[in-house]
Amino acid sequence: MSQYEHLRIKRDERGVATVAIDVRGRSMNVFNSAVMGELDRVAAQLEQDETAKLVIFRSGKESGFMAGADLVPLREMTRSGQIDGVLREGQDLFNRIAALPMPTVAAIHGPCLGGGLEFALACDHRVARRDSSTRIGLPETQLGLIPGWGGTQRLPRCIGVSAAIRMILTGERVSAARAKQLGLVDVVCERDHFDEGLLQLVDELLAGKRPTGVTPGWRTRLLDETLPGRKLVLWSARRQIARKGQHYPALPAALNAVAAGLSHGMTAGLAAEREEFSRIVFEPACRNLLNLFFQQERAKKRDTWVGSDVTSGHKVRTIAVVGAGTMGAGIAQLAATRGYSVILGDIDEAALDRGMEHIGSLTRNAVRKGVFAEAEGDAAIHRIRRTTELESLADADLVVEAIVERLDIKRKLFADIDIVVPAHTVIASNTSALPINEMAAATIRADRVAGLHFFNPVHKMPLVEVVRSARTSDETIADLVEVVRALGKTPLVVGEGPGFLVNRILFPYFDEAVRMVCEGLPVEQIDREARRFGLPMGPLTLLDTVGIDIGADASRTLLSLSAEASPTPERLSDMVAAGHLGQKSGEGFYTYRKGRRAGPAVKADASGQAVPLPETRELGGESLTGVQQRLVFALINSAADCLHEGIVAEPWMVDLGMVLGTGFPPFRGGPMKLAESWGTDQVIGTLNVLSETCGPRFRPSTWFVGERSPGTTSTAKPPVQELPH
Structure with a gap:
């Protein structure tokens, strides 16, 4: 032939x-x-x-x-x-x-x-x-x-x-x-x-x-x-x-x-x-889903985030994870199954025992589901070394910190790690909201410090936010993007700011849901309206799943971003004080029996001032109820703020992050694509009505009214060409 x-x-x-x-x-x-x-x-x-x-x-x-x-x-x-x-x-x-x-x-x-x-x-x-x-x-x-x-x-x-x-x-x-x-x-x-x-x-x-x-x-x-x-x-x-x-x-x-x-x-x-x-x-749904596919492929390319002339700082072969809790163990298990040598560290043997038990459970479940063979699972576990001594991290090319969300404790840990690891080692934090720059300031390698924010559960969630501080080098970003790709995840390089991208956008959404509970709306109605819009679960169910305690911590961190006072931090703190932590404690906004939702635990109490819901509004050929408008436009306005402030450079980055990180309805293409399909005038008009009805937090983002921030925090190519209409 x-x-x-x-x-x-x-x-x-x-x-x-x-x-x-x-x-x-x-x-x-x-x-x-x-x-x-x-x-x-x-x-x-x-x-x-x-x-x-x-x-x-x-x-x-x-x-x-x-x-x-x-x-x-x-x-x-x-x-x-x-x-x-x-x-x-x-x-x-x-x-x-x-x-x-x-x-x-x-x-x-x-x-x-x-x-x-x-x-x-x-x-x-x-x-x-x-x-x-x-x-x-x-x-x-x-x-x-x-x-x-x-x-x-x-x-x-x-x-x-x-x-x-x-x-x-x-x-x-x-x-x-x-x-x-x-x-x-x-x-x-x-x-x-x-x-x-x-x-x-x-x-x-x-x-x-x-x-x-x-x-x-x-x-x-x-x-x-x-x-x-x-x-x-x-x-x-x-x-x-x-x-x-x-x-x-x-x-x-x-x-x-x-x-x-x-x-x-x-x-x-x-x-x-x-x-x-x-x-x-x-069909619009097909165009949106295809564009998300191309965006995901684009995000996996190193050249999207750094110049093509940037060389890798150092090949990562050994990854150390400090903190053997749920997130740390999940990161360690993922890295080991992807062929990396892994060091899992924690302060005592009991914590390591629990971490290794969690890793074993994740691996057995993966084998049972056919993700990989039993021999591969055994080999992955054998690639993990456990330690209580920081000196054991000396072989690591990348250290991922996954400890308690306390900035003072993280800074101390970063300073200690900085002493024992080689100069080429990247130190990254899995924090979901705390400032990377302040952790980097505790080291003498600020250019080799970044955020590496995995989402829970690690083995399921496809997105990892790679957080660039003011001093993070392009070489460090290149190294981390390669690691995230090798782990089978999609990297999204974001700038520093409270909550980074995904949690920053989610907070106003959660906040609006809690406000409506305080205004007397039933929790089931709020969640039902979100699901009807296409979200996989309602905001209150999601808070229960994440943990009310985690939500309370995040709300205190992100409250400064709100244009007006919010009842959310106090409300969530009261729930935490009462032991109502969500699904893991059996009660949050709902009650849970054997891990399954049984019914609402929080009754409509109208402890806050009742606010009239906006009238149903036609947008893009569909009707949005007042509840849906408050939830969705809280997301959209916050997403636009992230663009204005340079957390990410382009709208497609917002859309990809929200679809992969939160389950925002993929058929809608993401919050910014949705806003584009509705039209800027319609979006601004709806936000103005919400601002008059509900409060100044809904004032249209500067990004929508044409005042673009001149600075960005990442290097990116022009948007992927869309399918023709």
Whole structure:
């Protein structure tokens, strides 16, 4: 066969052809028109090759099999006909591969996502490597899209209707072991024996043997293999997504495509897939979700935050975490599972015992869920050294402080650490609100001091705020951005200021909710209105989850930012004094039984002065109640203040931080994107009404009225180009 730019092809004496995909100029394989064109040429040759007995498709990169399609060209398409053409190209290619006359095998390691899985599903057999990097799934609905190259048709035929619908609607990425349980892959091989396992499967296929598939239970067969069962599965799925589908049109669109294929066959299903994809790709929700994806990718690039000429200060290999509480243990566990050598320090052995117990629990849960294999979990725990002596930190390249939120104690610790660690070591604080500059002043390496604010729970939350003080060097920021990326998180470089970015924006939101409780509004009504707007949980439930004590500390720190006096610090302090700390104590704004919310604990008491709620207002084609206006515009106005004051340089940074850090409705694109969609005049007008009704805290931010702050705290490129309207 001829030479290719993105493919490497070889054959052995048995007639086994191996097609290795190695997309030039990319760290991870992605489908683009050039790669698909070359694969089509290979398929055309194989159709005529009578000597080829079997074909293996695999990646030529250690980074993984295939991350999916290159989405950048999608942003430039303005017509559904363009979209349909791209979808037909992919569907025709995978149909061609599926029809090859010889057996085909996809050898999967690392990410196999989106178009990558659709490609693998077009092969006759799949073998996967068992390790933490292998993740298999169709995440398109998380981007506001649906699988468009046959995924809605082939996945149900491979693993059954009910399991396929669940994977498609949730965008779940499954491990190799879970994929085997589902029947998505035929063979799972250990990392060190992957090639051996692949060759064994090839030998069996050449000998006419077929892998043993998964035998579903009677209930699964009833649902997946009978017409009434399939109708029941689809009906149940539509019912479950009914409310969410109003904001995420990709969910019902995916079900429509699946249903068409089940009712009318593969050809009709593929046509429905193209039609539904082409219809929703220009929906606002899809545009917002795609833009958030590109923003997340942009945030992971070091050049976004520092100049391209900035060199790394020092390669981080060993991370020390001081403080073995929930946050410290979570950071240590994450670092260890990502291959770092870890030192976990605390003041006494009992604290370390509790920290290591928490790490063990997190690791066991991850193994049970298939995040990584048991051997990988054991190896991660063995990478953690425990100590009560600061001198043991001397080997650390990065020290993360995660102790009590007391500035005086942190300053003392920073001074002590500064003495024992090498000059290249970065010292970072996991504080959520306290000034980094004052901690740095206790050291003689202020340029190597920064904030590294993880969110709780560490293993789940995707965002880390990298906090730059006035003296933090670009080299330090570059080092920390690389570490955050290596930990599998998204870095967001923010400037110093009370609460940094996310907590700074959240405080007025929490404050407004507590004010309304004091004014006599039921806690359930306040939370319900927030959820109806699209937030994952209400502000009072979120306060209970975070902890009323933590909220009380933050409210005292951030109160100085408010334009008027607030009842929130006193109200939360009174709850703390009464032992009502939220979910962890069994009572906060709600009562909890066995960790589950039972009902409101705080009755509407009108201890504060009642304030008339603003009238329902039409914004962007939807009606916002008075409660929703107070909550949402508290967020938006505070977000604009952060831009005005240079906490971050550009609106997309605010949006990404709030979506990843708080669960702000992704389909809305973030608070600043939402404000843009409503229009500046509408936003200012609503804020003026709220200011007159509720108080001066709602006076429109200077950022909205055109007085931009000339200074910024980070280097960033122009915003990512949006999808056309």
